[in-house]
Amino acid sequence: MVNDIVIFDTTLRDGEQSPGASMNMEEKVKIALQLEKLGVDVIEAGFAASSKGDFEAISRIAEVLERTTVCSLARAIPSDIEQAAKATQQAKRRRIHTFIATSPIHMQYKLKLSPDAVMKKAIEAVQYAKTLCDDVEFSCEDALRSDMGFLREIIPAVIEAGASTINLPDTVGYRLPTEIGAFVAQVHSFVKDSAMLSMHCHNDLGLAVANSIAAIGSGVRQVECTINGLGERAGNTALEELVMIIKTRKELFSVDTHINTKEIYPTSKLVADITGICPQPNKAIVGKNAFAHESGIHQDGILKHRETYEIIKPSDIGMVESTSLVLGKHSGRAAFKDKIADLGFSLNDEELQAAFTRFKHLCDSKKEVFDDDIRAIIGEETTHIPQVFTLSLVQVSACSNAKYCAAVSVVRDGIELSDSALGNGAVDSVLKSIDRVSGIAGTLKDYKVESVTSGKDALAKVVVKVEFAQANRAVIGHGIDVDTMSATAKAYISALNSYLSMRELINNK
Ligand code: KIV
Ligand code: ZN
Numbered sequence: 001m002v003n004d005i006v007i008f009d010t011t012l013r014d015g016e017q018s019p020g021a022s023m024n025m026e027e028k029v030k031i032a033l034q035l036e037k038l039g040v041d042v043i044e045a046g047f048a049a050s051s052k053g054d055f056e057a058i059s060r061i062a063e064v065l066e067r068t069t070v071c072s073l074a075r076a077i078p079s080d081i082e083q084a085a086k087a088t089q090q091a092k093r094r095r096i097h098t099f100i101a102t103s104p105i106h107m108q109y110k111l112k113l114s115p116d117a118v119m120k121k122a123i124e125a126v127q128y129a130k131t132l133c134d135d136v137e138f139s140c141e142d143a144l145r146s147d148m149g150f151l152r153e154i155i156p157a158v159i160e161a162g163a164s165t166i167n168l169p170d171t172v173g174y175r176l177p178t179e180i181g182a183f184v185a186q187v188h189s190f191v192k193d194s195a196m197l198s199m200h201c202h203n204d205l206g207l208a209v210a211n212s213i214a215a216i217g218s219g220v221r222q223v224e225c226t227i228n229g230l231g232e233r234a235g236n237t238a239l240e241e242l243v244m245i246i247k248t249r250k251e252l253f254s255v256d257t258h259i260n261t262k263e264i265y266p267t268s269k270l271v272a273d274i275t276g277i278c279p280q281p282n283k284a285i286v287g288k289n290a291f292a293h294e295s296g297i298h299q300d301g302i303l304k305h306r307e308t309y310e311i312i313k314p315s316d317i318g319m320v321e322s323t324s325l326v327l328g329k330h331s332g333r334a335a336f337k338d339k340i341a342d343l344g345f346s347l348n349d350e351e352l353q354a355a356f357t358r359f360k361h362l363c364d365s366k367k368e369v370f371d372d373d374i375r376a377i378i379g380e381e382t383t384h385i386p387q388v389f390t391l392s393l394v395q396v397s398a399c400s401n402a403k404y405c406a407a408v409s410v411v412r413d414g415i416e417l418s419d420s421a422l423g424n425g426a427v428d429s430v431l432k433s434i435d436r437v438s439g440i441a442g443t444l445k446d447y448k449v450e451s452v453t454s455g456k457d458a459l460a461k462v463v464v465k466v467e468f469a470q471a472n473r474a475v476i477g478h479g480i481d482v483d484t485m486s487a488t489a490k491a492y493i494s495a496l497n498s499y500l501s502m503r504e505l506i507n508n509k
Contacts, residue, residue, distance in 0.1 A: 173204030
């Protein structure tokens with residue numbers, strides 16, 4: 001146990017700071033449950049004092065997780081620490097993570113505080129956090145540009161005040177692996193066993209994973225990561241890469257992790273679906289091409305002996321053949337239920353019935369139904385966001401002067417409402433019709449369409465990012481359908497429903 005690396009996942013906090021990666025409460029809870037399944041040790045579920053939405057999401061995650069430690073970030077100020085303590089109150093295991101910047105540039109220009117004042121605030125914050133929670137982590141923000149002399153004073157002082165984990169962020173992703181190794185070794189020489197050292201790397205120079213590995217080599221026993229390397233600016237250490245490096249090159253490490261690597265791909269996919277941020281195709285481990293062999297020589301080698309060109313098996317990260325044909329028009333409920341269990345989902349009766357009905361409809365318009373089609377259906381049918389609006393019909397036609405006309409019907413409170421609009425293109429006309437029929441105007445910030453599987457009749461999956469007037473962040477919506485305009489309308493309505501549920505949550509607080 002002493003030699004195991006604590007995997008601290010901050011997808012829901014630093015990851016959510018990725019531009020455009022905001023998630024609603026239900027999506028955060030879904031991700032947290034999947035992270036628990038993945039086997040992470042600590043989940044930083046948010047920054048409780050930053051918004052009501054974050055506070056609510058942390059509280060809900062604290063209620064539902066069984067084994068994983070739930071943590072909230074807090075600045076080194078009493079009100080933040082109180083919010084973090086309150087939000088994590090219900091968790092079986094909980095942590096408060098408090099931080100203050102320790103580098104000269106941050107202390108002088110951002111905090112406008114002297115090192116002595118920073119030291120005082122850090123000690124008081126940790127002491128206070130310790131009165132509210134047993135497990136306290138302290139971060140020296142911008143540690144890797146801090147003066148070692150100051151760190152030698154502040155780190156022992158906060159350990160004395162009650163911090164059991166000391167996190168060393170390379171906040172601006174500035175350092176190289178050799179520098180990180182030497183830096184951690186120095187800190188380790190005076191911290192010894194008095195606290196666990198943690199590394200938090202940013203990827204501005206593309207070195208976050210390499211730097212985290214170097215830190216492990218010098219004595220760090222916690223690494224802060226995110227799924228798909230999401231995070232502020234260029235992101236954080238990618239969990240999937242770090243974990244697979246340790247697993248693949250285990251002869252070089254005296255440490256292991258508690259991660260169930262077969263849950264890596266499902267977790268990556270869930271986070272990509274929810275945030276709308278897909279890993280680039282050549283991204284290590286989880287990119288679409290990570291296991292694709294294009295050259296004839298490579299394909300020949302793989303066929304003769306897999307290890308000629310493959311150091312990781314796709315199944316090691318839970319990537320299963322997405323093209324496996326599953327069920328057809330004549331498949332019954334029992335076969336559908338078995339398939340769902342095979343794919344690792346557990347649905348209640350109501351969700352199962354909704355997914356089965358949807359599957360039957362799909363069979364009417366699509367000859368072959370694949371595993372990924374089923375996954376997409378389940379993703380849509382298991383949402384717990386109140387469906388204030390549901391789509392009942394969309395029709396689009398081309399008019400003269402490059403204009404398009406859309407007619408849309410939606411159902412609200414059992415009443416069908418219809419309207420139509422002209423637009424500069426099919427998508428524009430559909431979205432304008434929805435704005436008119438709902439009475440709520442949104443601005444489309446991003447639009448992506450991709451096919452769920454292959455074939456001319458493949459399901460279209462549309463992800464939209466929409467800004468609504470009173471929301472301070474863009475909201476993401478998803479829609480799938482064999483018809484791309486229906487998928488577009490569903491995605492936009494799903495963003496609208498998500499926005500309405502967030503507004504309701506905030507107004508009720
Ligand atoms: O990058 C950073 O310094 C952080 C801290 C708040 C831990 O995210
Ligand atoms: Zn960070």
